[in-house]
Structure formats: structure tokens, C-alpha cells
Amino acid sequence: SGSWFSYQCERLGQGRENVKEYFKNNPEIFAQIEKQVREAVLQKNAQPSNDLA
Numbered sequence: 288s289g290s291w292f293s294y295q296c297e298r299l300g301q302g303r304e305n306v307k308e309y310f311k312n313n314p315e316i317f318a319q320i321e322k323q324v325r326e327a328v329l330q331k332n333a334q335p336s337n338d339l340a
Contacts, residue, residue: 294320 289302294316300306310317 289305291301292299292306299309299316
């Protein structure tokens with residue numbers, strides 16, 4: 288059981304273990320998602336902070 292995970296209107300699986308299996312069988316989708324996550328994190332970290340410490 289567990290939540291359904293989806294990516295671009297495609298259901299990857301229900302529950303964490305099923306999604307892990309999906310990624311094992313579809314490494315190109317995993318690589319695509321990983322790339323997007325890394326780019327988003329790098330972009331967020333590259334933005335200057337306006338906070339005065």
C-alpha cells in the first residue's frame with residue numbers, strides 16, 4: 288500500500304518499493320528526474336540571499 292507516485296501524467300507505482308522497482312526497469316526515467324531535481328537544487332542554491340545576518 289501507500290501513495291501513488293506519478294511523473295508527467297504517468298503513474299510510476301503505488302508505494303515506495305514499487306516505484307524503486309519501476310526505476311530499476313526504467314533507468315532513463317530515473318536519470319531524467321534526477322537531472323531535473325539536481326538542476327532545481329543548484330538553481331535554488333545559486334540565488335543570492337537578501338537576508339542580513
